[in-house]
Amino acid sequence: MIAIIDYDAGNLRSVEKALISLGEEPAVSRDPETILKADKVILPGVGSFGDAMGRLHQYGLVDVIHQVVEKGTPFLGICLGLQLLFESSEESEGVEGLGVLPGKILRIPDCPGLKIPHMGWNSLSVTPGARLFQGIEDGAYVYFVHSYYLKAADESIVAASTEYSTHIHASVERGNVFACQFHPEKSSDVGLKILKNFITLS
Numbered sequence: 001m002i003a004i005i006d007y008d009a010g011n012l013r014s015v016e017k018a019l020i021s022l023g024e025e026p027a028v029s030r031d032p033e034t035i036l037k038a039d040k041v042i043l044p045g046v047g048s049f050g051d052a053m054g055r056l057h058q059y060g061l062v063d064v065i066h067q068v069v070e071k072g073t074p075f076l077g078i079c080l081g082l083q084l085l086f087e088s089s090e091e092s093e094g095v096e097g098l099g100v101l102p103g104k105i106l107r108i109p110d111c112p113g114l115k116i117p118h119m120g121w122n123s124l125s126v127t128p129g130a131r132l133f134q135g136i137e138d139g140a141y142v143y144f145v146h147s148y149y150l151k152a153a154d155e156s157i158v159a160a161s162t163e164y165s166t167h168i169h170a171s172v173e174r175g176n177v178f179a180c181q182f183h184p185e186k187s188s189d190v191g192l193k194i195l196k197n198f199i200t201l202s
Contacts, residue, residue, distance in 0.1 A: 003038035009045035045080035050092030077179035130159035
């Protein structure tokens, strides 16, 4: 069973629908027991870093997420869910992230001719051997919606990157933890393949 963590952060239903289209029966839940029993766990989300961390604390989910990661359950963060896995964000100064992975979330720098937030399709430069991207061509396009981006402290965890005003770490993986800044559930066949790769991780 795949658990989708529900912390009122939006975008849960589109992730749920994508998983159902792949033949899964995901559970959208904030119940610790349900999440801890799941074979795979997904943390989606859109919105503000500070508000999201506040809700994770409010619902008692911070410790639950750390337990999921520590027991080795495959874990996928999507969009805001990626950002929350890191230490801090310029969007919400003074708010600590989950700190599962080392790195910071920075605002995309202003650049003439580019709009922020970054909304639309961008091509990925995929790191060879990245497990989430098995069977996906380098240069594949995926869909982004964000104003802040990841700068990972450890470049060895970067599974894919993209360019938009700056060099953006678009996906990471370390051990059982995976995350995408883009929205696989809105990225057509490429995104569904990424989700399928996550689902089939052993």
